[in-house]
Amino acid sequence: MKKIGFIVLAVVLALGLVGAAFAAWNQNLYVQAKVQTGTLSAVIDVASGYEASAVPSYVSVIDSTSAPWTTLLVTVTNAVPGAVISVPYEITNNGTIPCNIAWVPGASDMTNFTNYTDNNGWAGTTDLAVGGHYIGTITFTVADGVIQGTSYSTYLTIAVTQGS
Amino acid sequence: MKKVGFIVLAVILALGLVGAAYAAFSQNLFAQANVQTGNVSVEWSSNTTAVTGNNAGVTAGGDSLSAAVVYGATNATDDTATITVSNAYPGAWVEITPALYNAGTIPVTVNIAAVSSYALYTGDLFINGGLPAAVNIAPGATVSMAPFYVEVAPSSQANGTTLYAQFTLNAISP
Numbered sequence: 001m002k003k004i005g006f007i008v009l010a011v012v013l014a015l016g017l018v019g020a021a022f023a024a025w026n027q028n029l030y031v032q033a034k035v036q037t038g039t040l041s042a043v044i045d046v047a048s049g050y051e052a053s054a055v056p057s058y059v060s061v062i063d064s065t066s067a068p069w070t071t072l073l074v075t076v077t078n079a080v081p082g083a084v085i086s087v088p089y090e091i092t093n094n095g096t097i098p099c100n101i102a103w104v105p106g107a108s109d110m111t112n113f114t115n116y117t118d119n120n121g122w123a124g125t126t127d128l129a130v131g132g133h134y135i136g137t138i139t140f141t142v143a144d145g146v147i148q149g150t151s152y153s154t155y156l157t158i159a160v161t162q163g164s
Numbered sequence: 165m166k167k168v169g170f171i172v173l174a175v176i177l178a179l180g181l182v183g184a185a186y187a188a189f190s191q192n193l194f195a196q197a198n199v200q201t202g203n204v205s206v207e208w209s210s211n212t213t214a215v216t217g218n219n220a221g222v223t224a225g226g227d228s229l230s231a232a233v234v235y236g237a238t239n240a241t242d243d244t245a246t247i248t249v250s251n252a253y254p255g256a257w258v259e260i261t262p263a264l265y266n267a268g269t270i271p272v273t274v275n276i277a278a279v280s281s282y283a284l285y286t287g288d289l290f291i292n293g294g295l296p297a298a299v300n301i302a303p304g305a306t307v308s309m310a311p312f313y314v315e316v317a318p319s320s321q322a323n324g325t326t327l328y329a330q331f332t333l334n335a336i337s338p
Binding site for chain 2 (some may be wrong): 041044058072078091097140150153160161162
């Protein structure tokens with residue numbers, strides 16, 4: 001009988017312990033991640049202090065940009081075969097993360113214009129820190145086969161990618 | 165078990181790296197060039213002159229020698245100036261001073277050359293003193309070349325004949 005009483009006591013104590021565990025106060029803490037992404041944004045503009053030019057000099061070159069500042073427009077008049085057009089440009093990283101710029105090889109017109117070069121190196125890349133500037137010069141030649149009194153157009157692409 | 169966990173971790177990291185590469189932000193900038201070519205267009209100026217004379221000892225006015233310049237109409241023949249010399253004789257010459265107007269939009273260099281197969285090459289006519297040097301003409305400007313002389317050869321027997329000499333003036337952008 002004494003043995004039975006001992007067992008009952010043990011069971012009661014065990015249940016008591018379990019009950020205490022369920023009754024314990026508890027609280028949760030949280031970690032909330034709020035991520036604001038950076039902005040990759042570069043703009044192209046005429047390079048202040050540098051003039052677009054052509055050889056021979058009677059060929060007129062005007063460069064301009066307008067919002068959203070993603071296209072540098074170069075207007076050439078009175079061009080002749082063999083004329084060499086040089087256009088300085090300035091790229092500014094106005095985003096919030098570093099970027100990397102590089103010319104995309106090729107252009108939309110490789111027949112009427114030749115010898116596309118850039119002092120950045122045609123396939124080279126340049127890192128631009130936030131707020132950084134890069135001034136380069138793109139040069140191309142009017143091909144021998146162009147016709148008098150005719151309009152031609154070409155465009156080149158600068159790839160801007162996330163830097164490190 | 166520990167080894168399996170390490171492999172799983174490595175795979176997750178690798179996928180993460182690949183995911184970051186594909187997800188990189190990018191943007192394109194452009195440089196666009198619009199190019200308008202110029203024009204080469206040279207016309208005869210009315211300042212062109214043709215003056216006659218002779219090396220035959222004939223006193224000026226003692227003959228019926230004369231010269232006139234006629235310019236082409238406003239078409240393809242406008243490129244031609246015709247100088248007609250009348251009543252020429254051996255030793256008679258015409259002094260031609262070409263004057264040209266640059267009606268184009270770019271500077272040009274004009275040179276002159278005689279065309280073969282005309283009387284200059286039969287010996288009835290010859291160029292006395294050579295052809296003038298090339299000249300540069302700015303757009304909108306008129307420039308006279310140096311004069312040159314076309315003379316009837318003293319040995320010519322082309323009595324009562326029309327003799328032709330033709331010259332090409334070639335205008336090129338410099």
